[in-house]
Amino acid sequence: MMNTGYVRPRTLEDALAFLAENSGKTRIVAGGTDVMVDLRAGTLKTDYLLDVSRLQALRGIEIIGNDLSVGAAATLSEIYNSAILEAHAPALQKSAVNFASKQIRNVATIGGNVAHCSPCGDTLPALAIHEARAVLSSPAGERQVPIEAIASGPYMCALPQNEIITRFILKPATVAFADFQKIGRRKELAVARMSMAYMADKDAEGRICFFRFALGACTPTPQRNHRIEAMLTGQIPDAARIWEAGRVLAEDTIAVTGRRASAVYKESAIQGLFMRMVYPLV
Amino acid sequence: MDPKTVHIEFTLNGSPRSLEIPGAASALWVIRNLIGLKGAKEGCGIGECGACTIEVDGKAVNSCLMLAAQLDGADVLTVEGLASEDGLHPLQSSFLEHHGVQCGFCTPGLLMSTHALLKENPHPDHAQVSKAIAGNLCRCTGYRQIFASIEDAVKHNSGEAAQ
Numbered sequence: 180m181m182n183t184g185y186v187r188p189r190t191l192e193d194a195l196a197f198l199a200e201n202s203g204k205t206r207i208v209a210g211g212t213d214v215m216v217d218l219r220a221g222t223l224k225t226d227y228l229l230d231v232s233r234l235q236a237l238r239g240i241e242i243i244g245n246d247l248s249v250g251a252a253a254t255l256s257e258i259y260n261s262a263i264l265e266a267h268a269p270a271l272q273k274s275a276v277n278f279a280s281k282q283i284r285n286v287a288t289i290g291g292n293v294a295h296c297s298p299c300g301d302t303l304p305a306l307a308i309h310e311a312r313a314v315l316s317s318p319a320g321e322r323q324v325p326i327e328a329i330a331s332g333p334y335m336c337a338l339p340q341n342e343i344i345t346r347f348i349l350k351p352a353t354v355a356f357a358d359f360q361k362i363g364r365r366k367e368l369a370v371a372r373m374s375m376a377y378m379a380d381k382d383a384e385g386r387i388c389f390f391r392f393a394l395g396a397c398t399p400t401p402q403r404n405h406r407i408e409a410m411l412t413g414q415i416p417d418a419a420r421i422w423e424a425g426r427v428l429a430e431d432t433i434a435v436t437g438r439r440a441s442a443v444y445k446e447s448a449i450q451g452l453f454m455r456m457v458y459p460l461v
Numbered sequence: 462m463d464p465k466t467v468h469i470e471f472t473l474n475g476s477p478r479s480l481e482i483p484g485a486a487s488a489l490w491v492i493r494n495l496i497g498l499k500g501a502k503e504g505c506g507i508g509e510c511g512a513c514t515i516e517v518d519g520k521a522v523n524s525c526l527m528l529a530a531q532l533d534g535a536d537v538l539t540v541e542g543l544a545s546e547d548g549l550h551p552l553q554s555s556f557l558e559h560h561g562v563q564c565g566f567c568t569p570g571l572l573m574s575t576h577a578l579l580k581e582n583p584h585p586d587h588a589q590v591s592k593a594i595a596g597n598l599c600r601c602t603g604y605r606q607i608f609a610s611i612e613d614a615v616k617h618n619s620g621e622a623a624q
């Protein structure tokens with residue numbers, strides 16, 4: 180604790196300059212809910228903590244033209260209470276509802292959730308169905324990276340050390356159906372063993388005309404499942420069809436994670452969770 | 462300036478504070494060990510029990526997970542700031558009256574989570590109370606007396622419980 184410094188630059192430019200100068204010995208901190216746990220456990224050793232939580236460039240949730248922009252330093256409580264997200268990215272708003280505890284939601288940020296690159300990050304499946312791109316800043320400028328490319332494997336963040344995530348650009352969607360579901364050991368404060376998000380719309384005849392789905396936590400990186408999306412789009416939803424899509428999803432997931440002893444539980448849990456989440460469509 | 466020590470200024474329970482702290486110190490460590498207020502407790506140290514809950518700018522946070530450096534400029538309230546010269550805060554009285562306190566280890570955290578909730582929503586229903594204190598564990602009471610304490614305080618709340 181005594182050997183770690185703390186800096187809180189006033190502007191993004193100053194923060195990027197500090198990071199460039201002290202690359203390799205600086206850890207970004209926002210809400211600190213992952214960083215503090217790692218510091219305490221001794222698994223994180225760093226010369227400097229660079230606090231980005233108050234940078235104006237990382238704040239705010241807004242519609243800009245055709246895009247929905249969510250600042251990397253937006254807290255889970257801000258996401259929970261955002262009317263803009265409820266209207267334009269409802270699954271993301273729902274992912275904040277059972278996230279950790281009130282105390283943690285009040286400080287934990289979406290940028291930290293993504294950059295921590297744990298496969299169980301609750302915001303990841305919702306970001307994936309909105310085809311979110313992370314905006315990364317460095318002294319060289321800005322670039323955008325699809326959310327699925329950031330987490331290249333559990334806890335193996337593909338971010339180079341001199342970049343700061345400033346915001347996420349989502350494709351907004353106004354849909355009649357959307358949800359996020361997870362299974363943990365208990366309702367609050369549980370790390371998800373399995374999580375999923377979807378959004379959908381039906382046309383006048385009751386056919387599914389739009390369907391987006393992503394799975395998190397059980398695969399090494401959260402991912403959209405295009406096969407399930409294609410299976411259900413254009414269909415009149417009924418219980419049997421959704422049950423069948425859930426079976427295919429379970430099969431796909433086990434194919435990625437390998438058939439371990441837990442597969443029997445996982446297979447039926449995935450199918451059951453999918454059924455519970457998507458059933459309102461019927 | 463050596464950034465390994467950080468100078469911070471904030472308001473603690475209504476009084477201005479100014480101190481030098483180690484850069485990676487937690488808010489809980491500074492409040493307990495440098496300032497000497499022992500109300501906030503360290504249960505788990507990793508965000509799971511809520512015994513360390515304090516209010517920062519009106520919001521309940523786990524002080525074990527917050528950098529003390531992040532208190533700079535903030536308005537901070539700990540359980541020591543609840544009571545006034547006129548006596549206990551109505552929430553505290555309600556916890557006593559309804560046996561919401563057994564060993565008392567969880568109590569400061571529960572009081573702060575509830576206090577922050579009542580600021581946001583003076584008349585929460587059972588589900589809203591439950592959601593607000595889900596991050597506060599109690600090993601003694603089984604929570605029934607805690608809900609009774611909070612719900613009675615809510616019933617009598619004409620605004621003063623959030624003060």
Ligand SMILES: Cc1cc2nc3c(=O)[nH]c(=O)nc-3n(C[C@H](O)[C@H](O)[C@H](O)COP(=O)(O)OP(=O)(O)OC[C@H]3O[C@@H](n4cnc5c(N)ncnc54)[C@H](O)[C@@H]3O)c2cc1C
Pocket residue numbers: 206207208209210211212213214215216231237251252277278279280283286287288289290291292293294295299300301302342343344345368369370371507508509
């Ligand atoms: C008790 C407990 C319960 C939890 N429950 C959940 C849960 O239900 N669901 C869930 O998904 N997570 C959960 N978490 C994990 C954690 O709260 C989240 O991952 C949170 O979103 C992290 O955000 P933060 O701002 O606190 O990150 P920090 O701890 O500040 O940072 C996390 C990582 O991201 C990096 N980082 C932060 N911001 C940026 C940025 N703008 N640019 C680049 N890198 C950045 C940091 O360097 C660090 O490596 C829980 C944690 C605890 C302690």
Ligand code: FES
Pocket residue numbers: 502503504505506507508509510511512513514523524525526
């Ligand atoms: S000591 Fe902070 S949550 Fe347990």
Ligand code: FES
Pocket residue numbers: 561562563564565566567568598599600601602
């Ligand atoms: S009264 Fe003992 S932990 Fe709650």
